[in-house]
Amino acid sequence: MIAAGGAARLEFDRVACLRGHRLLFEGLSIALGPGEAALVTGPNGTGKSSLLRLAAGLLAPAAGAIRREGAIALADERHALDPRLPLGRALAFWAAIDGRRGDAVAAALDTTGLAAIAEVPVRMLSTGQARRAGLARLIAGGAAIWLLDEPGNGLDAASLDRLAGAMAAHRAGGGIILAASHQPLGLADAQAIGLAP
Numbered sequence: 580m581i582a583a584g585g586a587a588r589l590e591f592d593r594v595a596c597l598r599g600h601r602l603l604f605e606g607l608s609i610a611l612g613p614g615e616a617a618l619v620t621g622p623n624g625t626g627k628s629s630l631l632r633l634a635a636g637l638l639a640p641a642a643g644a645i646r647r648e649g650a651i652a653l654a655d656e657r658h659a660l661d662p663r664l665p666l667g668r669a670l671a672f673w674a675a676i677d678g679r680r681g682d683a684v685a686a687a688l689d690t691t692g693l694a695a696i697a698e699v700p701v702r703m704l705s706t707g708q709a710r711r712a713g714l715a716r717l718i719a720g721g722a723a724i725w726l727l728d729e730p731g732n733g734l735d736a737a738s739l740d741r742l743a744g745a746m747a748a749h750r751a752g753g754g755i756i757l758a759a760s761h762q763p764l765g766l767a768d769a770q771a772i773g774l775a776p
């Protein structure tokens with residue numbers, strides 16, 4: 580469930596992205612409101628991750644403007660969970676910082692199918708489990724705007740189904756999703772954003 584707040588919104592207005600003196604894209608406009616999603620595709624190096632970092636506010640646009648209404652959460656290959664802690668406690672650390680209720684972590688563990696390994700230290704998780712742990716952190720955080728960088732990487736078929744279900748539930752609750760992926764994610768009616776080399 581999304582934390583309290585007004586209607587979510589994410590907008591790019593004629594945004595340009597420059598990295599290392601290279602113009603990756605320009606004139607990119609996106610408008611996402613409650614329940615909406617966009618899927619960013621394109622060959623390696625065209626700027627999909629950079630676009631998500633712009634949306635997160637971690638990069639500044641070279642031109643144009645980005646507007647956000649609502650809390651933002653970025654999930655990429657770095658889950659930022661303490662490797663020494665049991666998974667449940669590592670998630671609880673972030674959920675407390677995000678001001679979430681105690682049951683948010685249990686719900687996120689259920690959603691990602693990780694409840695049975697809540698006591699396992701983060702450093703012992705498999706690749707796919709670690710990826711799902713990052714998604715659990717995102718889900719437990721309750722942000723309205725999810726930025727997902729290759730969220731299906733390393734996930735088995737059952738986990739991909741769970742991811743699709745979690746994304747649908749997030750949208751049904753008024754959340755926004757901006758995802759970059761090389762594989763289909765089951766994002767119904769997502770706006771398509773194709774980046775070209």
Ligand SMILES: Nc1ncnc2c1ncn2[C@@H]1O[C@H](COP(=O)(O)OP(=O)(O)OP(=O)(O)O)[C@@H](O)[C@H]1O
Binds near residue numbers: 621623628
């Ligand atoms: N910190 C940086 N400084 C300079 N250039 C960078 C930096 N980070 C990434 N780049 C360059 O920006 C370009 C786009 O990178 P980005 O990671 O956004 O691509 P991508 O579309 O997500 O690629 P992939 O499909 O391989 O994940 C690449 O050419 C990359 O080398």
